[in-house]
Amino acid sequence: MSVIGIVGAGGYVGTSLIESLVLDGVRDVRAIVRAYRSVASLARFGSAIELRIADADDAESLTSALDGVSTVVNLTTGPPASIVRSTAAIHASARAAGAERLIHLSSAVVFGAVTSASTDDDSLPDSRHWMPYARAKSAAEAFLRCHISATGPRVTVLRPGIVWGVRSPHTMQIVRMLLEKTAYLVGDGSGIFNGIYIDNLVACIRACCSPVPDGAGFFNVADDERVTWREFFSAFAARLEYDMARIPRVSRSRCPISKGLVLDWLLSLPSVNGLYHRSKRHLPDAVKVSLKRLLAGPYAYGGVASAYATNPGVDRELWHLQRVEHKLPHAKFAARFGPARRVSFEEGVRRTFEWLRFMGYARVG
Amino acid sequence: MGKAADATAGALRTTVVGCGAAAQILYRKPLRRLERQGLLRVCALVDTSEARARALGAFFPGASIASDLEASLERTASELTLVLSPAHLHHRHSICALRRANHVLCEKPMADNADSCREMVAVAREANKLLAVGMIRRFVPAFAEFRQLLLSRRIGTVESFRYAEGRRFDWDVTTPAAFRDRSQGGTGVLFDIGPHAIDVLIWLFGVPRATAYADDGLLGVESNLRIELGFPGCSGSVQLSWDSPLQNELRVYGSGGEAVLRLDQFDRLAVDTGAGWSEIVSTHRHPADLRQPARDSIGPRLYTDAIFCQLIQVLRAIRLGEEPAVAGQAGADCVAVMEAALRLARPLEMTWLSPEHQRAQQLLHWTRRR
Numbered sequence: 122m123s124v125i126g127i128v129g130a131g132g133y134v135g136t137s138l139i140e141s142l143v144l145d146g147v148r149d150v151r152a153i154v155r156a157y158r159s160v161a162s163l164a165r166f167g168s169a170i171e172l173r174i175a176d177a178d179d180a181e182s183l184t185s186a187l188d189g190v191s192t193v194v195n196l197t198t199g200p201p202a203s204i205v206r207s208t209a210a211i212h213a214s215a216r217a218a219g220a221e222r223l224i225h226l227s228s229a230v231v232f233g234a235v236t237s238a239s240t241d242d243d244s245l246p247d248s249r250h251w252m253p254y255a256r257a258k259s260a261a262e263a264f265l266r267c268h269i270s271a272t273g274p275r276v277t278v279l280r281p282g283i284v285w286g287v288r289s290p291h292t293m294q295i296v297r298m299l300l301e302k303t304a305y306l307v308g309d310g311s312g313i314f315n316g317i318y319i320d321n322l323v324a325c326i327r328a329c330c331s332p333v334p335d336g337a338g339f340f341n342v343a344d345d346e347r348v349t350w351r352e353f354f355s356a357f358a359a360r361l362e363y364d365m366a367r368i369p370r371v372s373r374s375r376c377p378i379s380k381g382l383v384l385d386w387l388l389s390l391p392s393v394n395g396l397y398h399r400s401k402r403h404l405p406d407a408v409k410v411s412l413k414r415l416l417a418g419p420y421a422y423g424g425v426a427s428a429y430a431t432n433p434g435v436d437r438e439l440w441h442l443q444r445v446e447h448k449l450p451h452a453k454f455a456a457r458f459g460p461a462r463r464v465s466f467e468e469g470v471r472r473t474f475e476w477l478r479f480m481g482y483a484r485v486g
Numbered sequence: 487m488g489k490a491a492d493a494t495a496g497a498l499r500t501t502v503v504g505c506g507a508a509a510q511i512l513y514r515k516p517l518r519r520l521e522r523q524g525l526l527r528v529c530a531l532v533d534t535s536e537a538r539a540r541a542l543g544a545f546f547p548g549a550s551i552a553s554d555l556e557a558s559l560e561r562t563a564s565e566l567t568l569v570l571s572p573a574h575l576h577h578r579h580s581i582c583a584l585r586r587a588n589h590v591l592c593e594k595p596m597a598d599n600a601d602s603c604r605e606m607v608a609v610a611r612e613a614n615k616l617l618a619v620g621m622i623r624r625f626v627p628a629f630a631e632f633r634q635l636l637l638s639r640r641i642g643t644v645e646s647f648r649y650a651e652g653r654r655f656d657w658d659v660t661t662p663a664a665f666r667d668r669s670q671g672g673t674g675v676l677f678d679i680g681p682h683a684i685d686v687l688i689w690l691f692g693v694p695r696a697t698a699y700a701d702d703g704l705l706g707v708e709s710n711l712r713i714e715l716g717f718p719g720c721s722g723s724v725q726l727s728w729d730s731p732l733q734n735e736l737r738v739y740g741s742g743g744e745a746v747l748r749l750d751q752f753d754r755l756a757v758d759t760g761a762g763w764s765e766i767v768s769t770h771r772h773p774a775d776l777r778q779p780a781r782d783s784i785g786p787r788l789y790t791d792a793i794f795c796q797l798i799q800v801l802r803a804i805r806l807g808e809e810p811a812v813a814g815q816a817g818a819d820c821v822a823v824m825e826a827a828l829r830l831a832r833p834l835e836m837t838w839l840s841p842e843h844q845r846a847q848q849l850l851h852w853t854r855r856r
Contacts, residue, residue, distance in 0.1 A: 165705075422765070472838040
């Protein structure tokens with residue numbers, strides 16, 4: 122029996138992966154989540170999947186949850202400070218449970234702005250990245266690099282870029298920016314959108330679950346098309362009543378100061394970041410409500426804002442993402458695992474609009 | 487229920503059954519506040535998990551701890567029972583408390599089927615006790631303001647509406663009860679967020695008739711759904727989600743304009759009667775004491791404030807004979823609408839899936855096994 126154990130199954134990628142497996146009739150799927158609240162997005166699959174509660178930081182509870190699993194997929198997210206710890210615990214548990222394969226989801230963000238055209242799947246990540254999440258993902262990769270040839274499960278590390286499309290929080294961020302008319306391009310928008318449509322990422326993960334002889338290693342995974350940020354925004358703009366001719370441009374050389382930027386900068390400091398993640402669940406409700414209101418912009422009661430922001434608040438992460446210079450090569454994955462069935466960029470946009478329309482966001486266009 | 491007009495009576499002896507997330511996150515602080523005011527005393531905490539009951543008991547040192555409601559009510563004198571247990575136990579716990587001469591405030595949904603609700607209403611009537619249903623939104627200022635706005639016909643005659651509420655589920659539940667199959671007590675998103683939506687719409691427009699219903703449940707309960715409802719004079723849709731960020735607003739279209747109630751804000755709504763959107767900050771307040779008339783009031787800005795107001799209103803209903811915000815019959819109407827909607831169920835059309843997956847989604851839908 123070949124059981125796939127998905128750790129962190131209640132998240133966006135996990136839900137999409139499980140949906141794909143269940144709808145294809147795969148029945149040996151075990152969803153492992155940290156808390157009952159994560160079961161909500163999986164509830165509709167019911168008895169089609171097996172459900173376990175285990176803490177990804179706790180190798181003991183995880184080993185029990187992974188008992189009998191042949192392939193472990195690590196889709197956990199969490200505070201940066203916990204990423205290396207959970208990666209090590211999942212690796213140890215997969216090994217103790219006798220799993221054959223461990224598929225670890227890293228992120229292309231570990232390469233920062235991809236300033237060199239020679240950056241490839243086997244390049245070393247930027248361990249001094251400004252973003253705590255990227256540094257933690259780099260450190261997790263470093264841990265797995267040390268364990269990749271050791272006895273134990275075959276370790277496959279996938280590095281998706283921005284996962285976009287149906288249910289994607291990132292795509293929702295862009296959609297909201299267009300609806301609220303707070304979108305912006307960095308420079309002329311020619312930065313590379315290193316993205317992967319959710320169904321394509323799911324296809325890559327599923328390909329890794331198969332018994333390929335030499336599947337260990339680090340693999341960039343991405344859509345086939347080369348898409349710029351201007352093209353990505355444009356793909357969504359027209360049907361969200363956004364005129365791309367009016368999109369503001371911000372400096373490519375220096376990130377403009379905004380209250381969001383100051384907050385990002387503060388949160389990127391390791392000590393502040395740790396404190397924030399430790400204390401955010403304990404903040405009094407009144408403080409949370411006040412903070413949310415302080416950071417939220419005006420609400421577009423008409424569904425779409427009427428005025429274009431001329432001086433939009435710039436998000437530091439999005440600013441950096443828009444400065445990516447090169448498309449990451451991803452041919453190594455296809456060479457090793459075979460060509461996965463791909464959803465084209467155009468089809469991905471179409472499907473995303475179908476979802477947005479269902480959600481009540483997009484105008485039928 | 488009979489009129490008990492003695493507002494000066496001592497603290498009402500109260501039993502809490504179900505010491506999980508609702509009790510800890512929503513009710514604990516308001517109950518402690520009412521204890522400090524001498525209006526109520528938590529005398530018993532009941533939960534099948536002793537650990538959960540004891541964790542809550544740390545805040546109510548005088549309360550006894552029990553695992554069975556019936557035994558607790560036999561042993562510890564109580565006048566009011568707060569039913570905060572998982573939804574499939576609401577009927578059993580409410581009937582048990584009513585039959586032991588307790589007034590009952592039952593959290594939403596009142597029960598998981600309309601027959602159970604009817605029985606609860608009948609038992610409350612027989613026992614001459616209050617049966618109120620916890621619908622926290624009734625105490626959110628913007629909701630009351632929105633109702634007044636519609637009643638004032640500021641947007642003319644209401645013609646249609648769209649209610650959309652959804653986000654990633656982040657409620658720290660202590661059991662997976664809500665996510666189980668419906669036959670095992672699962673609520674799905676319908677019986678979780680649904681009571682809020684349907685109750686508000688009933689409050690605004692009257693009791694509706696479900697005309698269509700679709701959801702995404704396969705071998706389990708749904709995470710996403712859409713209901714079409716017809717009211718006398720207007721119709722509209724309700725969309726709910728446990729996994730996707732919907733717009734979290736109620737948008738009502740009238741003959742003379744449009745109004746929006748933001749479901750994630752306590753005090754914001756807006757109206758457009760042709761001259762552009764105008765935001766309204768609600769100043770609506772609720773009684774905060776048991777005096778007649780109330781001398782103190784509160785405009786809730788947090789869910790715990792709204793629960794406090796709800797508890798005050800239940801105490802006013804018991805002590806002063808006032809009507810509760812949502813009496814048993816109104817809670818029963820809400821469940822009947824949801825039950826009727828389920829009978830119309832068909833698979834949600836998920837056109838963003840590949841054609842193969844759309845076919846599989848239709849074939850695996852729970853209605854195929856009905």
